[in-house]
Amino acid sequence: MPRAMIMTGVTTMMTEAAVVLGPKGQALYWHLPPNRNTVALPDSPTLWEFYWKNREIMVGQAHSHPGYGWPGPSYEDITTYDACERGLGKRYTWWIASMDRLVTVTWDGPGSTDYRVDRVTEEPSWVEELRRLSQQPTSDEERQS
Amino acid sequence: MIQAHEAMVNVTYNGQNFELPDPVNYTAGDGDIKAWVSEAIRTGSIRGVAADPNVDLANFVVDRFDAPADPAPGQRSHNAVFLRPKTAYGLV
Secondary structure, three states, X not given: OOHHHHHHOOOOXXXXXXXXXXXXXXXXXXXXOOOOOOOEEOOOHHHHHHHHHOOOOOOXXXXXXXXXXXXXXXXXXXXXXXXXXHHHOOOOEEXXXXXXXXEEEEEOOOOOXXXXXXXXXXXXXXXXXXXXXXXXXXXXXXXXX | OOOOOEEEEEEEXXXXXXXXXXXXXXXXXXXXXXXXXXXXXXHOOOOOOOOOOOOOOOOEXXXXXXXXXXXXXXXXXXXXXXXXXXXXXXXX
């Protein structure tokens, strides 16, 4: 049985969430906007501002997808990765977590939307918190670690 | 002097933040603003900004900020347009 099911008893992910990550794998910023929902994290000037101010220290961002199994990036995800890397002038690692699996997405070229998906077998510590926040239908905050 | 119907355009691209040298009409469409900025980046016509023949702003968004009614000293007194990457994730 997937770990998240054992811990919470919740069988479905209720809302997407994201976290910006620092060089030691620490959470720099939890992105929990009030308009997030089951299938989307809408565009956010606040999130962009955080990326810009922390572009030199952040190593990437993770967001959650609903459900179980190996996740993959959507077209929306890929075009956002491409746009952000164009804007920030650097390449980053983009994680996607389902309720029981985690992958990284990184640019592999040569085309602008040629991103590679790799499965992660040893999960970092922030993943469980991301999953927990994805099960909470909060309408509250974007909080900074 | 920037007129009431105009705006300065601030751009974030390739790790740089800069303004177009001349104001644009504040009511200009997003497509027009992206086209003007693309042309400026492609041709390297902005001082200090390296030319990029492959510039692609298709997935950038335009934020607009009205001039404050009563700006404090040192505060922006004109309309502003910011062009930045989108940050949307998900299936929609």
